[in-house]
Amino acid sequence: xDNNVMVWKSPFxxxxxxxxxxxxxxxxxxxxxxxxANAQASIANAMQFPNYGTVIIDSHGTARNGDxxxxxxxxxxxxxxxDLRWYLVEQALLATGSAPGLNNIFHFTxxxxxxxxxxxxxxxxxLTFASTCWSAYGNIMAHIxxxxxxxxxxxxxxxxxxxxxNGVTTPGFSERIGPELFxxxxxxxxxxxxxxxxxxxDP
Numbered sequence: 476x477d478n479n480v481m482v483w484k485s486p487f488x489x490x491x492x493x494x495x496x497x498x499x500x501x502x503x504x505x506x507x508x509x510x511x512a513n514a515q516a517s518i519a520n521a522m523q524f525p526n527y528g529t530v531i532i533d534s535h536g537t538a539r540n541g542d543x544x545x546x547x548x549x550x551x552x553x554x555x556x557x558d559l560r561w562y563l564v565e566q567a568l569l570a571t572g573s574a575p576g577l578n579n580i581f582h583f584t585x586x587x588x589x590x591x592x593x594x595x596x597x598x599x600x601x602l603t604f605a606s607t608c609w610s611a612y613g614n615i616m617a618h619i620x621x622x623x624x625x626x627x628x629x630x631x632x633x634x635x636x637x638x639x640x641n642g643v644t645t646p647g648f649s650e651r652i653g654p655e656l657f658x659x660x661x662x663x664x665x666x667x668x669x670x671x672x673x674x675x676x677d678p
Contacts, residue, residue, distance in 0.1 A: 477528035477600070478509050485516040485534035485548050487574065489639045491646075493606045493653040494533035500657050501529075516548040518560065518569070521585050522595050524620075529602045533649075535574040536607025537584070543615045544570055544584035545607055551581045568594060590619045598625050602667065604656065605629040606649040626667040628656065651675075 480501050484494040494513075501509040512527070514520040516534050524530045535546040551571040554560065560583055563569040568589040571581045588594065603620045610616060610629030617627040636647035652674045659670035 478507055479512070479527045480509050480529040480531070481512045481514050481520070481523065481527040482531045483514050483516050483520055483524075483533065484531075485546065487535060487546075487576065488533070488647075489637050489644065491644075491650065492533055492637065493604075493647070493649045494531055496650060496654050497531050497604070497657055500654060500661060504661055516546070518547055518549060518563075518583060518585060521545075521547070521589070524590065524603070525596045525598045525601060527601060530604070530620075532603065532605040532607060532610070534607050535572075536605070536609045537572060538609035538612040541613075542586050542588075543609055543612050544572060544586050545605070545610070546572055546574055547583050547585060549583045551583045563589075587615050587619060590616070597623055599623050601625040602660075603627045603629075604653060606653060608633045628671060648675075 482494045482498050484492065498511050498513060501511055532545060537544050551560070560569060564571065568586060570584045570586055572584045573579055573581050598620050600623070601620065602625060605611070605616060605628065608630060609632065611627070611631045616629065621627040634648045637650050638645045638647070655674045656670055659665040659673050660667070665673065
C-alpha cells in the first residue's frame with residue numbers, strides 16, 4: 476500500500492487547494508510511481524484511510540468537547556432521522572458541524588473514535604497530512620493514525636486558508652507549507668522528523 480495515496484478532498488476551498496498541489500507533486504515523481512485516489516471527503520472514503528500509504532486530509536476541522544473532528548462533504552441538514560448516520564452520531568463516532576461560508580448548512584463530521592478499532596482496522600505505516608484547523612490538537616488524532624509506526628502532521632490551532640480577493644489569490648498556510656513538507660519527503664528523501672523540522676510550524 477506504500478505507493479497508494481488518498482487525497483480526501485472537501486469542496487469548501489478555492490483552488491489551488493493543498494489537495495490539488497500535493498496530488499500534482501506525487502504525480503510528478505517518476506520513480507517510484509504513486510497511484511493517486513482523488514476522493515470526496517465522505518464517511519465511506521474516510522473508512523479506507525488505513526489501506527493507503529499516504530493520506531492527505533483537506534477540509535475544515537474543529538476541537539470541541541475534548542475531541543477533534545473533520546468536516547465531511549456530506550450534508551446533515553434535512554437528512555431524515557432514519558438515516559444510519561444518525562445512529563453513528565448516537566454512538567459518538569460522528570457529529571455535525573458547519574463552517575464559515577456554508578451558510579449555516581450543517582455537515583456530518585468524523586470524530587477520533589471513528590478512526591479507532593474496531594470501527595475500522597488499525598493504521599499501519601500510513602503517513603497522514605491533516606490539513607485542517609486543530610488537527611493536531613492534544614495529539615488525539617495522532618495517537619490513532621500514527622499508533623503503529625506511521626507519521627501524522629497537523630496543526631494545533633486555527634489556520635488561515637487560501638483567500639481570493641479582487642482577482643488576487645493568497646495561498647493559505649497549509650497550501651504553503653504542505654508542498655514544502657512533501658518536497659523534503661519526496662525529492663530530498665528526508666526522514667519524517669527532519670522534514671517536519673524543516674518547515675514553518677506556526678500558522
